[in-house]
Amino acid sequence: xxxxxxxxxxxxxxxxxxxxxxxxxxxxxxxxxxxxxxxxxxxxxxxxxxxxxxxxxxxxxxxxxxxxxxxxxxxxxxxxxxxxxxxxxxxxxxxxxxxxxxxxxxxxxxxxxxxxxxxxxxxxxxxxxxxxxxxxxxxxxxxxxxxxxxxxxxxxxxxxxxxxxxxxxxxxxxxxxxxxxxxxxxxxxxxxxxxxxxxxxxxxxxxxxxxxxxxxxxxxxxxxxxxxxxxxxxxxxxxxxxxxxxxxxxxxxxxxxxxxxxxxxxxxxxxxxxxxxxxxxxxxxxxxxxxxxxxxxxxxxxxxxxxxxxxxxxxxxxxxxxxxxxxxxxxxxxxxxxxxxxxxxxxxxxxxxxxxxxxxxxxxxxxxxxxxxxxxxxxxxxxxxxxxxxxxxxxxxxx
Amino acid sequence: xxxxxxxxxxxxxxxxxxxxxxxxxxxxxxxxxxxxxxxxxxxxxxxxxxxxxxxxxxxxxxxxxxxxxxxxxxxxxxxxxxxxxxxxxxxxxxxxxxxxxxxxxxxxxxxxxxxxxxxxxxxxxxxxxxxxxxxxxxxxxxxxxxxxxxxxxxxxxxxxxxxxxxxxxxxxxxxxxxxxxxxxxxxxxxxxxxxxxxxxxxxxxxxxxxxxxxxxxxxxxxxxxxxxxxxxxxxxxxxxxxxxxxxxxxxxxxxxxxxxxxxxxxxxxxxxxxxxxxxxxxxxxxxxxxxxxxxxxxxxxxxxxxxxxxxxxxxxxxxxxxxxxxxxxxxxxxxxx
Numbered sequence: 001x002x003x004x005x006x007x008x009x010x011x012x013x014x015x016x017x018x019x020x021x022x023x024x025x026x027x028x029x030x031x032x033x034x035x036x037x038x039x040x041x042x043x044x045x046x047x048x049x050x051x052x053x054x055x056x057x058x059x060x061x062x063x064x065x066x067x068x069x070x071x072x073x074x075x076x077x078x079x080x081x082x083x084x085x086x087x088x089x090x091x092x093x094x095x096x097x098x099x100x101x102x103x104x105x106x107x108x109x110x111x112x113x114x115x116x117x118x119x120x121x122x123x124x125x126x127x128x129x130x131x132x133x134x135x136x137x138x139x140x141x142x143x144x145x146x147x148x149x150x151x152x153x154x155x156x157x158x159x160x161x162x163x164x165x166x167x168x169x170x171x172x173x174x175x176x177x178x179x180x181x182x183x184x185x186x187x188x189x190x191x192x193x194x195x196x197x198x199x200x201x202x203x204x205x206x207x208x209x210x211x212x213x214x215x216x217x218x219x220x221x222x223x224x225x226x227x228x229x230x231x232x233x234x235x236x237x238x239x240x241x242x243x244x245x246x247x248x249x250x251x252x253x254x255x256x257x258x259x260x261x262x263x264x265x266x267x268x269x270x271x272x273x274x275x276x277x278x279x280x281x282x283x284x285x286x287x288x289x290x291x292x293x294x295x296x297x298x299x300x301x302x303x304x305x306x307x308x309x310x311x312x313x314x315x316x317x318x319x320x321x322x323x324x325x326x327x328x329x330x331x332x333x334x335x336x337x338x339x340x341x342x343x344x345x346x347x348x349x350x351x352x353x354x355x356x357x358x359x360x361x362x363x364x365x366x367x368x369x370x371x372x373x374x375x376x377x378x379x380x381x382x383x384x385x386x387x388x389x390x391x392x393x394x395x396x397x398x399x
Numbered sequence: 400x401x402x403x404x405x406x407x408x409x410x411x412x413x414x415x416x417x418x419x420x421x422x423x424x425x426x427x428x429x430x431x432x433x434x435x436x437x438x439x440x441x442x443x444x445x446x447x448x449x450x451x452x453x454x455x456x457x458x459x460x461x462x463x464x465x466x467x468x469x470x471x472x473x474x475x476x477x478x479x480x481x482x483x484x485x486x487x488x489x490x491x492x493x494x495x496x497x498x499x500x501x502x503x504x505x506x507x508x509x510x511x512x513x514x515x516x517x518x519x520x521x522x523x524x525x526x527x528x529x530x531x532x533x534x535x536x537x538x539x540x541x542x543x544x545x546x547x548x549x550x551x552x553x554x555x556x557x558x559x560x561x562x563x564x565x566x567x568x569x570x571x572x573x574x575x576x577x578x579x580x581x582x583x584x585x586x587x588x589x590x591x592x593x594x595x596x597x598x599x600x601x602x603x604x605x606x607x608x609x610x611x612x613x614x615x616x617x618x619x620x621x622x623x624x625x626x627x628x629x630x631x632x633x634x635x636x637x638x639x640x641x642x643x644x645x646x647x648x649x650x651x652x653x654x655x656x657x658x659x660x661x662x663x664x665x666x667x668x669x670x671x672x673x674x675x676x677x678x679x680x681x682x683x684x685x686x687x688x689x690x691x692x693x694x695x696x697x698x699x700x701x702x703x704x705x706x707x708x709x710x711x712x713x714x715x716x717x718x719x720x721x722x723x724x725x726x727x728x729x730x731x732x733x734x735x736x
Contacts, residue, residue: 105485138518148517155484156517160508166474167509170481177437177463177487184481196501200474207469363519364553366577369606369653 023234030281031261032251036309038318047260049098054316055325057098057118057255061090061313062331063338064114067123068286070342071130075144075290079350080130082144085286089217090114091312092250092280093187095258096215099266100185102153107168107186110145110157111217115187119152123341127349139362140355162192165201165214169275172205172212176272183211183269185262190279191222193239194230202277206243209274213265216277217252219284224297240277252282253310256319283307357383411597417590421563422452422528425570426490428600430460433488436574439466440475440492449494450530450589476502476527480510483525488574496531496583497540503548510579511554525579528570530586531559532624532674533706533720538713544623544675544706549581550652550684557651558605559583561626563594565649568603576605583651585624592627608655610662614644617668617730620659620685622648625672625721632723636730643730651681656688663689667698668733672721677705699736702729 033044040046049057068085075083086093089111097106097115106115116126125137129147132140138148138156148156155171158164168186175182192198193216205212216236220227233239240247246268250261258280265276285304287294294300308314320326361368361376368376416424430436437460438453444467447454456465468475472493479489493499499506506527513523533542549555556578560566566584573580585592611626612633621629626647633643644662648654663669669689671682682703689701704721712719 136518137520138516141518142516146516148520150517150520156513156521158509158512158516160504163477163505163509166477166505167481167484169474170478170483171485172481173478174482174485174487177482196473197477197505200471200477203469203471204474204478363515365556365653366514366522370656371653 023238027235027238027249030249030251031257032254033256033260034254034315034319036253036315036318038315038320038322046256047263049256049259051323051325053098054320054323057094058316058320058326059334060094060114060117061316062334063117064090065313066335066338067113067126067342070339070346072290074346080144083130083290084111084145084288086111086113088285088307088311089219089252089280089282091255091316092215092217092252092258092282094118095255096185096187096213096262096278096280098259099262100183103182104153104266105168105171105182105184106152106154107164107171107184108154108157109161109164109187109189109192109217110159111189112187113145116147116149116152116154119154121147121149121152121154123345124348125149127342127345128352131349131352132354133349133352134355135349135352136355139359162188162195162197162201164188165192165197166204167201168214169201169205169210169212172210172269172275173208175211176209180211181270183213183266185213185215187215187217189222190216190218190220190227190236191225191230192216193236202239202243202245202275205275206245209272211269211272212275213262213269214275214277215262216279217282218279219282221284221288221294221298223288223292224294235279237277237279243277245275245277247277247279249279249281251310252280253312253315255312255316281310283310285311354386411599411601413595414598415593416563416567416596417593418560418563418566418584419450419452419589421567421596422570422584423454423456424596424598425567425574426453426456427459429571429574430456430464432600433574435486436488436490437464437466437482438490438492439468439479441468441470441494443467443492448492450586452528452584453492472498472501473505476505476510476525479525479527480505480513480523483510483523483579484513484521488524488526490526490528490574493527493529495541496529496545497543499527499529499545506549506555506579506581507552511552514578515554522577523579524577526570526573526582527580528582528584530589531583532585532587533711533716534587534624536713536716539710542711542716544583544673546581546583546651547675547679547681550681554579556580556605556653557583558649559585559623559651560649561585561588561623561647562592563596565603565609565647567596568601569605569649571600572602572605575602583623587624588627603649605650606653606655607650608646608648608658610644610658611647612643612645614642614666616642616666617670617733618644618646618659618662618666619670619672619726620646620648621672622651625674628721628723629672629726632726635723636727641730641734654685654688656692659685659689660693663693664696667696669697669701670704670726670729670733671701672704672726674706674720676708677703678708680705699733702732704729
């Protein structure tokens, strides 16, 4: 009996394994409601979105793109140390953010500026963080693009990849324990799914049915490493199934599909029915960061053409044209306005003093312990001029 | 190991407790007072923890406040951080300090830096309780003393009680302040150390060391389980006419340097005893601090008696652990310098 069973097992196990690794047609097909030409997919039911919101979403996409272009230039001029663009991903990020409110906590990877603009982070707050000046909400302690803004529900951004996932699960779990309907919205990149923290976070969130919505931005690249090196799974959304939560693959170029999928996930979470993993399939049209050179590892020209249909901005513009909600003058006025506002914000941020030297020692603990009091006094006795190309009007040595 | 009796505040009603009971009592008191407090970890719920430190909490406070978690230290600390920044007061248990390393990134890069990197917008009042230390036939992975990694991390407080009285009072104080705390519990003394503990509410303030034995020839500095060994050792020294002062640091970081310097300046000699490996152990920092600030009061260089710079052994742990004979040799080196 025993030997017979041992013989039969490998064959069965192998066939089961083969089937498990294969995605179904449904798994492979991203949710898409609006075609790249702006037409509605046949039979698709669009989420209800007021016209004013549609126009506002388009404005934020345009603003995001203008801001990204301008800030990369500022970085190239050596005026800020670092920058990260998000071209091609604004639609999926905005769509997810649109389905939440400010009471829903926001955990970002680092490339989700659009969600902050949507929630109303001011350009001055944004610029102050990039320049790390005295008005910076994080007191000049973090590299550019690592924002924190409690007023809009944004939790602190961390460079280590995926550490935010179990934390977002913990916040969603706390919301549930407190009997609240708030949710925690957590972004990650597809590269981040290879981290252990992805597993911890997904597992805890599902076990305790935490109020969380996970959004995996699959833009195809983790710096130079393509998505297929991160996982042998056919889709990232499929991973949800083994954790015991729904997984939804969405066309990230389609903001309507993102809004529909996220709304459904948010509603489930608010009702206490647990988390969802949404995979937004996009393309990272920009470099990973200002320190990256994608021409080394991909065919930039061919890829930009190949993935052009995945850009959410022309798709929403086309949709608005169909609805007669768009005009060239309006778009130009939005662009001109954001350029002006940004120029003002940059000028103010750049000319503002750096934080004072003693702030280095604040917030390590709630109160300053003896050793930090001593170290603070040492720093104050030996104030240094900034070593990098910081162009703020006055250095901390003066301030 | 002999029970070490400590004086309770006058008038307070007391009860003989071991460290496990004292920890349990502190958790119960604070959970009754503050609905935001919850305990979470592997086997801490229904079972009451593998050392029974959370016994009865599940029964009194239910599964949402005495939470059995998946077997995942990174997940426990990662989610507990989320709870803490959202306004709850999680007390996470890591079953053995040896298993804290999957959560190292969450502790060092996240919990420790949350307040700082958010410009003060997100405090992270997280308590991590974890049994540490050897002498229980636990081999590499049930014996380590990893306090130095966390002392080295700005933003964390590190506490290590030696007695039931301090375990209860320090844990209550830790749960009522707003910074992340790693609370190392001396598992070898969990049941061996007994003492009179007030049954009511009291706090032992963090960041205060205690002179537990006055002396004039040499200062012996220890914490946690080693404080018990050192205290017994001091009695044997007395029989040989050597008067040792004994310090129990209680909070390792931020350390109470004032009390240390006051004692060392009086005795002129110091021996630091800890179980963790010597190189870059906390003893190295203490020795440096004493030399930098009390050089001219010293009669001899500060000595360290520590675990060796090897992984923690199983069969020969008696050779690894700081022994009375090694302590005696160190004291003699300071006396005969």
